[in-house]
Amino acid sequence: xxxxxxxxxxxxxxxxxxxxxxxxxxxxxxxxxxxxxxxxxxxxxxxxxxxxxxxxxxxxxxxxxxxxxxxxxxxxxxxxxxxxxxxxxxxxxxxxxxxxxxxxxxxxxxxxxxxxxxxxxxxxxxxxxxxxxxxxxxxxxxxxxxxxxxxxxxxxxxxxxxxxxxxxxxxxxxxxxxxxxxxxxxxxxxxxxxxxxxxxxxxxxxxxxxxxxxxxxxxxxxxxxxxxxxxxxxxxxxxxxxxxxxxxxxxxxxxxxxxxxxxxxxxxxxxxxxxxxxxxxxxxxxxxxxxx
Amino acid sequence: xxxxxxxxxxxxxxxxxxxxxxxxxxxxxxxxxxxxxxxxxxxxxxxxxxxxxxxxxxxxxxxxxxxxxxxxxxxxxxxxxxxxxxxxxxxxxxxxxxxxxxxxxxxxxxxxxxxxxxxxxxxxxxxxxxxxxxxxxxxxxxxxxxxxxxxxxxxxxxxxxxxxxxxxxxxxxxxxxxxxxxxxxxxxxxxxxxxxxxxxxxxxxxxxxxxxxxxxxxxxxxxxxxxxxxxxxxx
Numbered sequence: 001x002x003x004x005x006x007x008x009x010x011x012x013x014x015x016x017x018x019x020x021x022x023x024x025x026x027x028x029x030x031x032x033x034x035x036x037x038x039x040x041x042x043x044x045x046x047x048x049x050x051x052x053x054x055x056x057x058x059x060x061x062x063x064x065x066x067x068x069x070x071x072x073x074x075x076x077x078x079x080x081x082x083x084x085x086x087x088x089x090x091x092x093x094x095x096x097x098x099x100x101x102x103x104x105x106x107x108x109x110x111x112x113x114x115x116x117x118x119x120x121x122x123x124x125x126x127x128x129x130x131x132x133x134x135x136x137x138x139x140x141x142x143x144x145x146x147x148x149x150x151x152x153x154x155x156x157x158x159x160x161x162x163x164x165x166x167x168x169x170x171x172x173x174x175x176x177x178x179x180x181x182x183x184x185x186x187x188x189x190x191x192x193x194x195x196x197x198x199x200x201x202x203x204x205x206x207x208x209x210x211x212x213x214x215x216x217x218x219x220x221x222x223x224x225x226x227x228x229x230x231x232x233x234x235x236x237x238x239x240x241x242x243x244x245x246x247x248x249x250x251x252x253x254x255x256x257x258x259x260x261x262x263x264x265x266x267x268x269x270x271x272x273x274x275x276x277x278x279x280x281x282x283x284x285x286x287x288x289x290x291x292x
Numbered sequence: 293x294x295x296x297x298x299x300x301x302x303x304x305x306x307x308x309x310x311x312x313x314x315x316x317x318x319x320x321x322x323x324x325x326x327x328x329x330x331x332x333x334x335x336x337x338x339x340x341x342x343x344x345x346x347x348x349x350x351x352x353x354x355x356x357x358x359x360x361x362x363x364x365x366x367x368x369x370x371x372x373x374x375x376x377x378x379x380x381x382x383x384x385x386x387x388x389x390x391x392x393x394x395x396x397x398x399x400x401x402x403x404x405x406x407x408x409x410x411x412x413x414x415x416x417x418x419x420x421x422x423x424x425x426x427x428x429x430x431x432x433x434x435x436x437x438x439x440x441x442x443x444x445x446x447x448x449x450x451x452x453x454x455x456x457x458x459x460x461x462x463x464x465x466x467x468x469x470x471x472x473x474x475x476x477x478x479x480x481x482x483x484x485x486x487x488x489x490x491x492x493x494x495x496x497x498x499x500x501x502x503x504x505x506x507x508x509x510x511x512x513x514x515x516x517x518x519x520x521x522x523x524x525x526x527x
Contacts, residue, residue: 177381177386
């Protein structure tokens, strides 16, 4: 029982990181109808910025803030310089350009920083507290919960309580109608990319120090899990992304703990297949299943 | 709603629009004076909605020009609201995933968006649907919501694209009274002749993109070219 409790908490903590990353994918999908396959490479670029700033200043928190700012800047740059000029008549064009961005970003990072895993420590202990002899959460897990929870609450408030959030939603639903109502659709798109990239960077800086370290491909496996989370939840649904992230996190934790860590990726793919067969739009999607 | 000093004069000068070999508008000129209600009528395919799309910047004219308050003007869709121009759409065009109140709030340009949106919904008699989603509502209600979304911006020029479509006689009478009560400049594209004749100060008639008549409702109803355009040469 104690193992089950530990694996559950560990899975939820890890799932929150997937949830944040899935949320970043959903934000861009809702705004631009693009699955941003470059999200992982963009996030790891921001983590390298954090690594440099932390090494230069000795402060994790300056590095943390630098990663979020780098994410915002990268999001704006990718949208304004690259994605805005992509022909969106076919959804494949954006995907191909995003894949090209992955190669460029990972190539440049490899040239600048090398292809070794660079050590990056967490700001809090990862040793789990014990309650009644059962290992629960670590201080770092609590930090992850607070960070991702704050982002989810902030985004919810942004989209439901502010004029800018309302306009971002309107621009995503019907760009032409939104323009007639005075919404700067291009501006909302840029803001969407910036927010998504910052949220992706947050996920990156939370997860990379818990893995092997900073590396140009450090987010590749996380991307696969987070993409599965976003699809399981429904690419259109921010709530779905959060729930999908938690489901994937807990599933990975159980499979790694009870079976074998090498089987975990297959479990995620199996989950993906089951959900896509049963509910192709995802668990929280309002759209109808494709029938042909 | 608007004071005279806020109203704007919109003018089209020899506007032509060609899509490949098709001439959608052919040398159309129109002056919409401040505070006037101007109707644009014509059979299906006459170019009425294309004319609206030119004014909104969705379609660039092949030749001709526009002026706003006498100054050359190149319209852009997302600048219209700032200039005090609001348009309703033929196909309603509401955001399905947003509540009725949120739909109207997107159109508001002032700090108190929620209270202004509620006031606009109340004015159009649909405030009780504020928390509903538009997709679940009857077409006539959605038409009223569309009108509220245009009115919430307190426009100086209100462009109505077939606002009476799908409405019954009582609703059309209500709509006519509302259009007159706005006190603002109105450009009205409509098939429902009773509405057009009862509210418009001036009417432009298009046929296959060409302007064939311009005048008061009395002049238009007595013009044989208009009858011919609607009913054919044999009429």
